[in-house]
Amino acid sequence: xxxxxxxxxxxxxxxxxxxxxxxxxxxxxxxxxxxxxxxxxxxxxxxxxxxxxxxxxxxxxxxxxxxxxxxxxxxxxxxxxxxxxxxxxxx
Numbered sequence: 001x002x003x004x005x006x007x008x009x010x011x012x013x014x015x016x017x018x019x020x021x022x023x024x025x026x027x028x029x030x031x032x033x034x035x036x037x038x039x040x041x042x043x044x045x046x047x048x049x050x051x052x053x054x055x056x057x058x059x060x061x062x063x064x065x066x067x068x069x070x071x072x073x074x075x076x077x078x079x080x081x082x083x084x085x086x087x088x089x090x091x
Contacts, residue, residue: 008057008062009057009058012053016050016053016054019046019049019050020046020050022046023043023046023047026039026042026043026046027039027043034087034090035087037084037087037088040083040084040087041084044080044083044084045080047076047080048073048076048077048080051073051076055069055072055073056069059072
């Protein structure tokens with residue numbers, strides 16, 4: 001790995017860990033209940049942001065192969081939208 005990418009991975013890993021902690025704190029507020037729509041949307045938004053950082057930085061697709069990066073990012077977005085619609089339909 002080139003030396004110039006090490007700080008990017010280091011900072012990306014910190015952001016991923018912080019978003020994971022924020023999502024865990026958000027999810028822990030509702031113990032045995034289903035998450036309401038707004039916290040669920042925030043939780044899934046954090047998940048999409050984490051997957052974006054993983055795809056771009058850890059898979060080394062930042063600045064190269066934008067079609068592959070967009071396609072890989074489409075999967076978490078698709079499943080997140082599906083989860084929000086399923087939760088909204090269950091109301």
